[in-house]
Amino acid sequence: MSDSDLEAFRAETRAWLDAHCPPEMREPVRDEDDIYWGGRNASFKNDAQKAWFEACRDKGYTVPAWPKDYGGAGLTPAQAKVLREEMSRIGARPPLSSFGIWMLGPALLHFGTEGQKQRFLNEIARGEIRWCQGYSEPGSGSDLVSLQTFGEDKGDHWVVNGQKIWTSYADKADWIFCLVRTDKANKYQGITFMLYDMASEGVSTKPILLISGNSPFCETFFDDVSVPKSYGEDVPAYVGEVNRGWDVAKYLLGHEREMISGADGGDRTSAIGAALTRANGEIDPVLRAELAQFDVDALAYSAMGEKFLDEIKVGKAHPAQPNMMKYAGTELNKRRHELIMAAGGSHALEWESEDTGGGKPSRNWLRTKANSIEGGTSEVMLNVISKRILDLPGA
Amino acid sequence: MPLYYDDDQTMLAETASQFMGEEGSIKNQLRHWRDRNCKDGFGHGLWKQFAEMGFTGMLVDEDDGGLGMGQVEANIVLEEIGRNLTPSPFLSSSVLAATALKHGSNDVKGRWLPDLIAGEMVYAVAVDEGRKHRPERIACKAERSGNGFRLSGKKDFVVYGASSEMIVVAARTSGSDSDTDGVTLFAVPQDAAGMSHDSVRLVDSSMASHITFDGVELDGDAVIGEVDGGRDVLNAMLMAGRVGSAAEGVGVARGAMDMTVDYLKQRKQFGKVIGEFQALQHRASHLYSEVEIARAVTIKAAQLLDAGSEKADLMASVAKAKVAKVAGLAVREGVQMHGGIGMTDEYDIGLYMKRDRALQEFLGDQYYHAGRVAELSGY
Numbered sequence: 001m002s003d004s005d006l007e008a009f010r011a012e013t014r015a016w017l018d019a020h021c022p023p024e025m026r027e028p029v030r031d032e033d034d035i036y037w038g039g040r041n042a043s044f045k046n047d048a049q050k051a052w053f054e055a056c057r058d059k060g061y062t063v064p065a066w067p068k069d070y071g072g073a074g075l076t077p078a079q080a081k082v083l084r085e086e087m088s089r090i091g092a093r094p095p096l097s098s099f100g101i102w103m104l105g106p107a108l109l110h111f112g113t114e115g116q117k118q119r120f121l122n123e124i125a126r127g128e129i130r131w132c133q134g135y136s137e138p139g140s141g142s143d144l145v146s147l148q149t150f151g152e153d154k155g156d157h158w159v160v161n162g163q164k165i166w167t168s169y170a171d172k173a174d175w176i177f178c179l180v181r182t183d184k185a186n187k188y189q190g191i192t193f194m195l196y197d198m199a200s201e202g203v204s205t206k207p208i209l210l211i212s213g214n215s216p217f218c219e220t221f222f223d224d225v226s227v228p229k230s231y232g233e234d235v236p237a238y239v240g241e242v243n244r245g246w247d248v249a250k251y252l253l254g255h256e257r258e259m260i261s262g263a264d265g266g267d268r269t270s271a272i273g274a275a276l277t278r279a280n281g282e283i284d285p286v287l288r289a290e291l292a293q294f295d296v297d298a299l300a301y302s303a304m305g306e307k308f309l310d311e312i313k314v315g316k317a318h319p320a321q322p323n324m325m326k327y328a329g330t331e332l333n334k335r336r337h338e339l340i341m342a343a344g345g346s347h348a349l350e351w352e353s354e355d356t357g358g359g360k361p362s363r364n365w366l367r368t369k370a371n372s373i374e375g376g377t378s379e380v381m382l383n384v385i386s387k388r389i390l391d392l393p394g395a
Numbered sequence: 396m397p398l399y400y401d402d403d404q405t406m407l408a409e410t411a412s413q414f415m416g417e418e419g420s421i422k423n424q425l426r427h428w429r430d431r432n433c434k435d436g437f438g439h440g441l442w443k444q445f446a447e448m449g450f451t452g453m454l455v456d457e458d459d460g461g462l463g464m465g466q467v468e469a470n471i472v473l474e475e476i477g478r479n480l481t482p483s484p485f486l487s488s489s490v491l492a493a494t495a496l497k498h499g500s501n502d503v504k505g506r507w508l509p510d511l512i513a514g515e516m517v518y519a520v521a522v523d524e525g526r527k528h529r530p531e532r533i534a535c536k537a538e539r540s541g542n543g544f545r546l547s548g549k550k551d552f553v554v555y556g557a558s559s560e561m562i563v564v565a566a567r568t569s570g571s572d573s574d575t576d577g578v579t580l581f582a583v584p585q586d587a588a589g590m591s592h593d594s595v596r597l598v599d600s601s602m603a604s605h606i607t608f609d610g611v612e613l614d615g616d617a618v619i620g621e622v623d624g625g626r627d628v629l630n631a632m633l634m635a636g637r638v639g640s641a642a643e644g645v646g647v648a649r650g651a652m653d654m655t656v657d658y659l660k661q662r663k664q665f666g667k668v669i670g671e672f673q674a675l676q677h678r679a680s681h682l683y684s685e686v687e688i689a690r691a692v693t694i695k696a697a698q699l700l701d702a703g704s705e706k707a708d709l710m711a712s713v714a715k716a717k718v719a720k721v722a723g724l725a726v727r728e729g730v731q732m733h734g735g736i737g738m739t740d741e742y743d744i745g746l747y748m749k750r751d752r753a754l755q756e757f758l759g760d761q762y763y764h765a766g767r768v769a770e771l772s773g774y
Contacts, residue, residue: 277774289762292769293720296761297688299710299768300717303695304688307398316399324684383673385680390656392679394671 009079013086020055024048026091030357032216035097038127040174053127056095063101063125066109070117071125077313099168100124100131104177106255107193107239107248115234120195132198134164134178134220135249142380144179145187145246149222151180151194158182158194160202160225166374170205170218173198183243192238193245196227212366213351213359254322256375270302271295272336276343287342294339301332320388327381330371337365396702398694400471407468410448411475418444419481421743428482429600435558436602437482439517445485446514454493454635459508461493465701466635470642470693477646480743480750482601484517484555486639492518494635495563495580498620498628503582506616507561519559520632521550521583521606528552528759530565530633532573535608537566537581544568544618546581546589546611554757556604557594560585564608565629568622578626580619587611599746599753634708637715637758638700641693644718644754648686648725651747655679655729658744662734675732682721682728689714689721709771712764719754719761726751 025048029035033045036053044050056062059073065080066072075083105124108116123129140147149162160180170176176198183190198205202225207215230236240248273291277283283291308325311317340361341348348361356362372378386392400408417423418441428438445451450472455461462468469490476483488511496504496511510516522530535548546566556562562583570577583590589611592604620628656679659670669675696714699707726748730737737744755761 271768271772273769274772274774283774288769288774289765291774292765293716295768295772296713296716296720296765299713300688300692303398303710304691307691307694310397311399314397314399321687324680324687327680328684328688379677382677382680385683386673386676390676390679390683392656392659392670392676393668 006078006082010082010086013083016059017086017090017092020052020059021087021090021092022048022052025052025093025095027093028091029093030360035094036127037098037130037169037172038096038100038124039098039130039172040128041172042127042130052093053095057126060125062096062127063105063121066105066121066125070109070121072121096127098124098127098130099133099173099177100129103133103252103255104131104195107177107252110251111240111248113234113236115232116236116239119231119235129174130169130172132167132170132173132176132220134167134170134176136166137163138165142377144249145191147179147181147191149178149180150184151182151192151227153182154226156229158192158227158229160194160196160222160227162222164220164222165208165217167205167218167220168216170198170220171207176203176220177239179245179249186243188246189243191245191249192242193240193248194227194238196225196237200225200227202226210366211369212363214363214367253376254319271298272339276340280343280345280347283343287339291339291343294335297332298336301328304328318389320384323376323381323384324389326376327372327378327385330368331378333371334368337361337368341365396698398691398698400467404467404471408471408475411450411472412478414444414448415472415475415479415481419476419479419483421480421746425480425482425600425746434594434602436555436596436600437484437558441481441483442517443514445483445489446512450485451489451514452493452508452512454489454497455508455512456497459504460512461508466638466697467694467701469635469639470697473639473642474646474649477643477648477750477754478650480599480647480650480746484519484559486636486643487520487554487559488516488518490639491520491632491636492561492563495520495619495628495632496582498580498631499582500616502616503619507582510560516560517555517558519553519556519562519604520636521553521556521562521564522629522633522758523552524548524550526551528756528763530629531575533565533567533578534572535564535566537568537579537613539568540612543612543614544579544581546583546608546613548608550604550606550608552756553592553604553606555602556606557592557602562606563619563632565625568625575626577623578629579622580625580628580632581613581617582619583608583611583613583617587613597753599749601753630708633758634700634711637711637764638693638696640754640757641689641696641711641714641718644715644722644751645686645690645693647747647751647754648689648718648722651722651725651729651744651751652679652682652686654744654747655682655725655732658733669732678728678732682725685721685724689718692717709768712759712767712771715759716761716764716768719764722751723755723761 036049061073063072064075064083068074108120137147151158151160178194180192180194181190182192202223204221205218208217209215228237273295344361350356351359449462452461453464454469457463524534537544537546564581564583567577568579589609591607594602594604597603662669693714696710699710729744730748733744736742
């Protein structure tokens with residue numbers, strides 16, 4: 001696509017956004033329900049959210065880079081970048097967020113059958129089914145491949161027993177993509193990437209109360225859950241092959257790390273010194289120095305994020321580079337929130353006040369502590385860099 | 396513009412890497428001249444080779460006989476200079492002085508550019524007054540005298556000053572020391588009467604001068620740009636120099652890191668290669684991550700500068716500060732992970748530590764530039 005075509009696309013996009021993105025949807029996201037997550041039981045917070053979602057859904061802009069046949073808009077990477085830039089220019093909220101978009105979708109696009117893509121991708125793009133991810137178990141965190149949830153082969157179906165933990169929004173999800181052991185004798189090649197309905201008999205969830213006071217994660221229990229091996233012609237109930245689910249999981253971990261690293265931009269990579277100084281009045285000179293040091297690191301990291309995305313697009317990035325991005329990005333974000341707390345003083349300690357939006361600064365600060373744990377801990381990221389990039393022995 | 400090299404830049408990087416790795420190597424240049432106690436601190440032969448390679452005039456406009464390349468290209472050469480610790484007047488002459496001379500009249504350009512491009516002459520810049528980089532304050536005075544100026548005052552940290560045929564001097568022609576306006580840049584020839592050098596060897600074996608100007612008489616045509624309007628030229632020169640020295644710092648960091656990671660794969664203790672120890676693996680991987688980030692922001696700053704973006708000034712300081720932090724980490728970790736032999740002169744890792752220290756100070760250290768980031772951001 002030539003530059004002039006791209007500029008024409010930019011002009012079209014601007015006009016379309018002007019016409020379809022309501023002013024309310026250009027406000028910064030303040031609460032969880034400011035974002036629409038879709039699903040069978042979803043409701044819209046207001047008319048603007050509904051209008052914005054529906055406009056995007058009809059245009060394919062909930063998943064702009066997916067093919068049109070699967071509910072996307074079929075944009076090229078360059079067009080998708082233009083759309084991102086134009087949305088970010090006006091501060092447009094994402095019309096729909098979900099693990100289906102971030103995780104299952106990319107897995108299906110890479111490993112799925114045509115039948116799976118037709119059904120599941122369209123459901124995701126239209127916000128009809130909300131997915132959750134069943135990876136971690138109580139005894140399998142960083143050492144994920146040791147997972148024990150077991151699916152016993154009963155011919156045309158499996159009977160699944162076990163427990164998952166840190167299942168994000170499992171209590172609100174319709175379906176789960178889940179790593180299930182199907183061969184106890186084979187560690188890596190004995191796991192199947194299954195898809196099944198959370199309404200199935202024997203599935204139960206229990207929210208986990210976190211230090212932030214929120215409960216975005218659940219324990220999820222499977223008690224003799226019957227999972228059929230197929231949902232119809234060309235729609236198997238697993239992604240990839242039976243017993244080869246680890247390949248899919250590894251592929252997705254790369255995606256998750258990119259996402260958590262904030263490589264796609266967002267506020268976690270931006271400078272904060274000016275805003276914090278304006279918001280909090282006088283700043284101790286030593287804290288000001290810390291803010292300046294942070295801003296140096298944050299602005300440098302945002303250049304890294306840009307370089308990383310540019311290189312991924314043309315296949316120049318080292319395949320293990322997302323691990324480095326995830327490590328650096330999450331550590332930076334934790335520092336960011338330490339500084340927000342320090343600059344905010346006693347105001348930032350308020351846990352329930354209206355003035356702090358119900359304790360936003362402190363709850364967010366606590367939430368960021370999970371950044372360097374979820375999706376692979378910083379320590380695991382450093383192990384991977386040692387082994388795959390630096391080629392250090394025994395790593 | 397994507398944040399990676401295009402085909403031409405990739406080719407230049409390969410050429411520069413090969414050339415500097417051979418001709419500009421630590422053994423052939425830094426140690427060679429240092430061990431002979433060379434008063435220049437660099438080799439003129441290599442400078443001629445820089446000219447043959449087209450490096451000396453790469454930032455000079457094509458109309459003026461140069462290659463008309465940008466900061467991204469100059470940075471490619473500088474990264475290789477840093478990686479090989481190649482002592483050379485490239486940064487002072489071909490980046491800083493060349494950037495200042497872009498703003499000169501045709502006479503000024505005609506007098507100084509051809510010999511720079513040919514590798515016949517070496518130029519320096521005299522900005523600092525005192526021990527730290529504080530270009531906001533210029534006290535060195537140039538008073539009107541006849542058809543020209545009379546220059547008085549002192550300058551410090553003039554890198555390769557005593558070996559330079561010309562020195563770009565930032566002096567005050569009006570106003571008081573801390574005024575933005577009233578600064579003028581002069582091209583002061585080596586043989587100007589009343590200029591004296593106290594040339595000293597620095598920790599990294601490079602040479603730098605304390606210069607005293609004792610009523611140095613300068614012709615009006617020594618002025619680069621406009622009288623009293625030199626601040627913009629000075630800022631442009633400093634920006635190019637800062638982004639350039641960031642690139643050299645990235646090279647220093649990468650050189651030190653690569654050498655250290657290699658060492659971790661060879662050295663055995665407790666019956667193991669020490670690179671098997673997780674305590675060292677994690678530190679090496681953290682360093683890798685930081686070096687990647689420092690390199691990315693340096694490329695970004697160079698691209699912004701070439702594009703004439705108004706963000707270039709901020710990102711130049713971000714790059715200089717970030718690289719200083721990271722290169723410092725690289726050489727400290729390098730020496731520590733080498734253990735006892737890291738303290739010996741026989742091993743090169745200590746040379747990286749010394750060069751990094753000098754480069755940190757050149758055109759503002761990480762504290763100066765982090766402070767500048769805060770000011771430019773409005774706090």
